[in-house]
Amino acid sequence: MEKPKRTVIRKLLKESGREQFGQLVHVKGWVRTKRGNKNIAFIAVNDGTIIHNIQVVAEVRNFDENLLKQINTGACIAVTGTLVESPGQEQPVEIQAVEIEMLGFADPETFPLQKKGHSLEFLREIAHLRPRTNTFGAILRIRHAMAFAIHKFFNDIGFYYIHSPIITGSDAEGAGAMFHVTAMDIDNPPRTTEGKVDYTQDFFGKETNLTVSGQLEAELAALALSGVYTFGPTFRAENSNTPRHLAEFWMIEPEMAFYDIRDNMDLAEEFLKYLIRYALDHCMDDLEFLNKMYDNELIDRLKQILDNPFERLSYTKAIEILMASGQDFEFPVDWGLDLQSEHERYLVEKHFGKPVILTDYPKEIKAFYMKQNEDGKTVRAMDVLFPKIGEIIGGSQREEVYDRLLQRIHELGIPEKDVWWYLETRKYGTTVHSGFGLGFERLVLFVTGMSNIRDVIPFPRTPQNAEF
Numbered sequence: 001m002e003k004p005k006r007t008v009i010r011k012l013l014k015e016s017g018r019e020q021f022g023q024l025v026h027v028k029g030w031v032r033t034k035r036g037n038k039n040i041a042f043i044a045v046n047d048g049t050i051i052h053n054i055q056v057v058a059e060v061r062n063f064d065e066n067l068l069k070q071i072n073t074g075a076c077i078a079v080t081g082t083l084v085e086s087p088g089q090e091q092p093v094e095i096q097a098v099e100i101e102m103l104g105f106a107d108p109e110t111f112p113l114q115k116k117g118h119s120l121e122f123l124r125e126i127a128h129l130r131p132r133t134n135t136f137g138a139i140l141r142i143r144h145a146m147a148f149a150i151h152k153f154f155n156d157i158g159f160y161y162i163h164s165p166i167i168t169g170s171d172a173e174g175a176g177a178m179f180h181v182t183a184m185d186i187d188n189p190p191r192t193t194e195g196k197v198d199y200t201q202d203f204f205g206k207e208t209n210l211t212v213s214g215q216l217e218a219e220l221a222a223l224a225l226s227g228v229y230t231f232g233p234t235f236r237a238e239n240s241n242t243p244r245h246l247a248e249f250w251m252i253e254p255e256m257a258f259y260d261i262r263d264n265m266d267l268a269e270e271f272l273k274y275l276i277r278y279a280l281d282h283c284m285d286d287l288e289f290l291n292k293m294y295d296n297e298l299i300d301r302l303k304q305i306l307d308n309p310f311e312r313l314s315y316t317k318a319i320e321i322l323m324a325s326g327q328d329f330e331f332p333v334d335w336g337l338d339l340q341s342e343h344e345r346y347l348v349e350k351h352f353g354k355p356v357i358l359t360d361y362p363k364e365i366k367a368f369y370m371k372q373n374e375d376g377k378t379v380r381a382m383d384v385l386f387p388k389i390g391e392i393i394g395g396s397q398r399e400e401v402y403d404r405l406l407q408r409i410h411e412l413g414i415p416e417k418d419v420w421w422y423l424e425t426r427k428y429g430t431t432v433h434s435g436f437g438l439g440f441e442r443l444v445l446f447v448t449g450m451s452n453i454r455d456v457i458p459f460p461r462t463p464q465n466a467e468f
């Protein structure tokens with residue numbers, strides 16, 4: 001039999017109509033379930049291109065008994081057969097099998113995804129197999145759609161994608177929690193005469209780390225190309241075991257010459273709404289699945305984001321609201337406090353009932369590069385706070401005045417030799433500019449309605465965990 005070319009299951013389920021009925025088709029995929037009786041077998045096959053399975057109907061007498069016995073959950077098969085309208089309600093079409101090939105057997109005694117309904121915790125322990133579940137298929141497809149939409153959004157407004165380095169000699173956020181990168185023998189590194197590790201003999205001739213942010217490099221590019229963005233992995237060695245922190249996460253960092261803090265807020269709001277609208281327009285099958293299985297308010301919550309302008313207020317006003325709230329917070333509220341997610345979520349979920357953009361934070365809790373306000377106490381920072389997530393975006397207008405930036409660098413004890421190149425942008429053709437960072441996994445967390453960030457990245461890196 002001459003086999004037709006393979007068709008992906010998404011295409012069969014989404015694009016076939018009456019004209020395709022009766023055609024011979026060829027599909028490949030993994031068996032989700034097999035049921036039936038001694039005359040007929042119904043095999044649900046999924047190839048990951050769509051959440052739905054295609055139903056394969058096999059008349060038992062036409063097939064080798066051993067082959068049918070081996071077709072179990074998890075096995076990979078190829079099916080050739082006739083596409084017909086499905087009599088069932090569950091699917092528009094199904095395949096009447098003519099030929100079935102076993103591509104890869106999965107032993108039902110040991111295959112871990114035999115049953116449905118495994119806990120997310122259990123699935124984290126088998127991260128190598130969890131993409132085979134409906135849940136992770138849906139999450140991975142939504143994650144892809146969001147990455148694509150991010151590039152599309154920026155491309156359509158004329159921003160350029162900049163590849164910032166992953167290995168850096170600088171500490172953009174001043175957080176101090178970085179992973180070292182070295183090619184030295186760590187058991188026996190070269191040492192200076194004073195006995196300190198001699199990094200001049202290391203691969204790069206200096207101390208280097210995995211980047212915590214591509215912002216500083218994005219600023220260099222923005223002060224040449226106007227609107228740019230980075231989209232890459234970033235690394236933080238902080239020991240944060242929370243459902244919202246990863247040691248390796250992806251960040252999108254747009255940076256714009258000639259934008260002040262207000263332009264920056266407008267862009268952030270437009271960007272987030274665009275991404276959520278994109279998900280609603282392009283990922284509905286997967287969203288419906290997640291809405292049904294995990295969070296029945298998910299789709300409503302996404303739609304609500306689109307309906308209202310985000311609330312904008314200063315950090316100082318937010319502190320007043322929190323102090324007047326009468327809430328019993330774990331971390332007591334006071335001006336100068338770095339807001340915790342309990343405070344952020346109170347503002348968003350209880351007080352305003354919509355996303356909030358907070359601005360003008362105390363300079364002591366923000367990074368050196370932020371534009372200093374006239375009051376001498378605050379900087380032109382902006383954090384976007386979301387329901388269920390807390391901080392989803394952090395950004396600011398940047399300090400573009402050479403002397404003020406240098407003064408802040410000195411105050412914070414940042415060695416000038418580490419940032420001389422950054423300072424030069426303020427010496428030559430400086431101008432007002434702004435930018436922000438969106439945590440990609442926090443976005444995917446919000447869009448999928450999942451509650452743990454470990455479930456929205458294929459292979460999470462968290463303290464004590466880098467198995468897969």
Ligand code: 4AD
Pocket residue numbers: 172173212213214215236244245246247249251253254391392393394395396435436437438439440441442
């Ligand atoms: O607020 P952050 O630290 O800001 C920056 O890194 C700036 N350089 C951004 C800029 O202005 N270009 O991080 C930005 C966002 C946070 O709002 C959060 O969404 C996410 O990155 N994020 C994390 N996501 C997962 N795990 C972590 N450990 C994260 N730390 C920050």
Ligand code: MG
Pocket residue numbers: 391393394
């Ligand atoms: Mg932040």
